Amino acid sequence: MQNFKNIVNFIQELYQTQEFIPLHEPKFIGNEKKYLNDCIDSTFVSSVGVYVDKFEKEFASYVGSKYAVATVNGTSALHVSLIVADVQANDEVITQALSFVATCNAISYCGAKPVFVDVDLDTMGMSARALEDFLVKNCEIMNKKCINKRTKNTIKACVPMHTFGHPCKIDEIATICKKWYIVLVEDSAESLGSFYKKKHTGTFGKMGTFSFNGNKIITSGGGGAIVTDDRDLAKRLKHLTTTAKVPHNWEYVHDEIAYNYRMPNLNAALLVAQMESLEQFLTIKREIFQKYRQFFKEIKNIELIGEPQNAKSNYWLQAILFEDCKAKEEFLDFSNANGVMTRPIWKLLSELSMFRACQNDGLKNSKFLAQRVVNIPSGVIV
């Protein structure tokens, strides 16, 4: 308990307040109000406007992708990416059980089923070895398709996730996916500003998706984006996210059933301003990690999780690992009762009622982490 008191005191000192400390608060310290006012004055607040175009160009350039398509949120970005990856009813999509529910919801919107493989302990993201082991044991290639021998279904796509901003070994995953004719869609919702071997997360596969929800490193209130280097895919993504409207000045012609998933210009205005603060946020988050690191060096039985090898993490959410599961529960009670918000990592998706019947590989590391990892306050201090 003394340890817990010290941790809570340290966090209160770090954030210089005795009042409630949230896990991750958004910060609007730049041109947010200016661009929002400009957007309101223009009257183009909704589905068309210069801020959407400006954001898409700047975002693509930042992550080093040829194209970006802005969407209403990260879940819709994932959904439409999977559609474009040709994921259909009864197909299967390999993902990790240690993730936010949106990953599996998007797979389910397509009528497909998730298959769960384990994560690595050091990255908390999909394990390349677990992926390969699962494919070798359970799958075969027929007519350039990856067939799950147990279900006879096609494994169309693979969706790894960069947990809390720490990149997984995505280059190895990309190589395995290619070999097995599986489309790689990176769920990079949490990893804007994170690089693996100097390449931005989200740019290793066919498509990468991002979220700009209020809790993310930058926010548009709600919002998302898809990046790709494929011009035809980008065109198709834009078409599907804008109700498949055939361009015309006044006629309403739509050439297929599609989605109203485009990010409103108002949200994009906010996001363009947030992008201008991104580098500053990244620097501050790294400093916060260093301060936590100094502090946790002295704390027994709790480990602060740092960025994996070969990776530069955005340190979106700081995470600590408890040796003892009971101590973890006690810490959650103590910190939240004392005004410091902390949260356990997600319950494994394979344990939620909707996904309990989905195939998995035993998920040894996922189970270990799910019982021991806690997020601590990580918001930018300015």
Ligand SMILES: Cc1ncc(COP(=O)(O)O)c(C=O)c1O
């Ligand atoms: C891993 C992951 N995937 C997908 C999403 C979905 O993003 P959104 O909330 O913008 O729909 C989130 C975040 O919310 C997330 O953390």
